[in-house]
Amino acid sequence: MSALELLDPGFVARLEALRRRLVVRASAGLGGERSSRRRGASADFAEHRPYSPGDDLRRIDWAAFARSGEPVLKLFRAEEDALVRLAVDTSASLEGPKLDHAVRLAAALGYLALAAGERVQLVPFADAPAEGPAPSRGRRAVPALFQALSELTARGATDLSRGLEPALSARRPGLLLVLSDFLDRAGFEGPLRRACAAGHEVALVQVLAPEELDPALEGDLVLEDSETGDAVELTLDARALAAYRARLGALFAALRGFARTHRAGYVRALTDRPLEDAVLRVLDHAVEEPWT
16 A cells, blocks of 8 residues: 555545644643643743742733723743654564555544644554654655555564553653554553553554454354464354454443543454544544444
8 A cells, every 4th residue: 555545535535624633632642732631831821920030021011001091911731842753563463454544544543633733743562662763743744654554564463561662661651542452462561551551542443344243154164363373173153252242342441441441442453344434433533342
């Protein structure tokens, strides 16, 4: 998939109308284009306070002084930088339509962040972190982000703990958007709890194919693990399929429980559903309902 094929122009136009809905609660604390509740010196007016001896005379609101006869200072909201990290799972279990869908979602969310003036960093991962481009800001960074996304390939196993290490050990927290199927044998909760404890705002986007929800398989089969290559012989009957769905439902419930406990978002993004639906749910900080 080329960089030009990631998002069609009509969808980009719709994203323009959504860019102000991207709200990042966590901040890296650097100078940027986001106003915060910390007092500072941006163009975003907050309130007045009475003048005290020693205050900078240049901050007096002379118009207010002329009206009231009392000198007051203008206080502004400080501008803080928000870093949006796009952690894209590139393990072998996402090969094909799942990786394509994850890449397009990352492109849409990255575009929204860059158009809103945020810094964006791509963090591809599988069983180890991969090197992504340095964080960048603004619309001028969109082509480079799209190019890096278009070059991602699926290989290796899933290891969230190792793969997300650069983001988890970063000194500056921000919004950590994790796009994965979360089929990690070691589990997802440990590394994501670390992310929350480090001050990251976390949003989970679980990318799945429809056949993973309802496998159209039956009989005696030999299945190969796409990540390890291990072969498993099994008989897929009604009982086996019920057990599979129960385990998948347990994973969904665990992801939902984590999101509710840690004030995170959790969205399931199926490859046969419109990209825009998943984007809107991420922007709404949605938490998926239990699977039935």
